[in-house]
Amino acid sequence: MTERSEDPEAEEQDGLGLGPAPEAARKVFGESLPDVERYAELLADVGVRRGLIGPREVPRLWERHLLNCVVLSEAVPEGVTVCDVGSGAGLPGIPLALVRPDLKITLLEPLLRRTTFLQEVVELLGLDHVTVMRGRAEEVLGTLPPVHVVTARAVAPLERLAGWGVPLLRPYGEMVAIKGDTAEDEVRTARDALHKLGVVETTVEQIGEGVVDPLSTVVRARVGESPGGVRFAAKRAKAAKVARAGSRSPRAGRRRR
Template identity: 80%
Template sequence: MTEAAELPPAPEEARAIFGERFPDAVRYGELLADTGVRRGLIGPREVPRLWERHLLNCAVLSEVVPDSVTVCDVGSGAGLPGIPLALVRPDLKITLLEPLLRRTNFLSEAVELLGLDHVTVVRGRAEEVLGTLQPVHVVTARAVAPLDRLAGWGVPLLRPYGEMLALKGDTAEEEVKSARAALSKLGAVEASVLHVGEGVVDPRATVVRVEVGESPGGVRFAAKRAKAARTGRARRRR
């Protein structure tokens, strides 16, 4: 079993961005450093940089999320970016979507520990919850998949005129360029690269924003592909 490590002291920026929920941010960081490491959700080498690379890097996503909207965090994993976003934005209604049981167990424990009444944990893949999960205003994601594949999962979960916000790295611009054809098929009307977290994280966090229009054709395309994937899995089980 992997040994847990101790959460390092929080930088001053953490107190400023989390505000009154700063003690809960510390609790969540401690949970990641302990249970998260023991269960293999966070690598032990990540613990010394949990604040800068993970908690703060995710919390600054709040800068570009509209007020009082519904959010689905696709492939939430250990709750990044969904839980830091929930801590700084109590006005949001957030669904943490994750297919793996051990991760959803961790997410449920974290949500209960932190008293996040505006957060729901759902076990499943994005393509499996189409039609059962209510469409949302915003889809978030971090370190899930390349943009074209991620959009195929996330965009169909959006309401008309919604947006997907994906935390990305240095290759964000290249990903947007290579994914334009796939994004167009999904009904995206705009894709742009934003930088958030000025004065909080260095370097600033990079976000790819994918905006969709009314897009019934894009949603039908994605639903058709999801149905084909389910049919293929059913055939393989026979």
């Protein structure tokens, strides 16, 4: 029998610690589990100290965060390019990368302290198929090649999130966002905005059977031939033109004749 601490404050702190990986994590992460455990430890330590995750989230890291994110793998096709918008501490991008080496993933995040953490994690875990990019979604149009899939979790209401993520998609690509109980309501509210952005089909699905309970809710928004609509198509074309002009300019430091 485990003895109870006589110090209530110490007992409370013990309760905020990171627990061992549950059986579901061993099942879904498989051979990647040691790397996932290292990532979880970083979140529980460095992530908390840098303000990337709240200390009271640490005991719930496995069930509420890591497992809730990794089941997104069910919704992402094989061998595609992915942009994780507003990646934050790497959720869902890092768990997805750890089980899907077939994907090419960009973790897009505007805040320096977060991109610094993400780069450290990518290098520590040797995730060669993952790139960290600092910036906002609207700032990287024309710089980041259009992707097959945009992922996101707890970034913004669907209407705003779509305005950031959908223009990053290539034709017939898809945005897959982890949402909660409000998913259906958000889809109804955002319907007109989604249509203007070129979304041709939107569904709400439950994923993670046998891994998470309750199941994770995702909104899937598939675009047609012109992701982002006319306004963003023009912006992408302008950005691409600027990029091409820059590539044709003389190299810096070239000696004048």
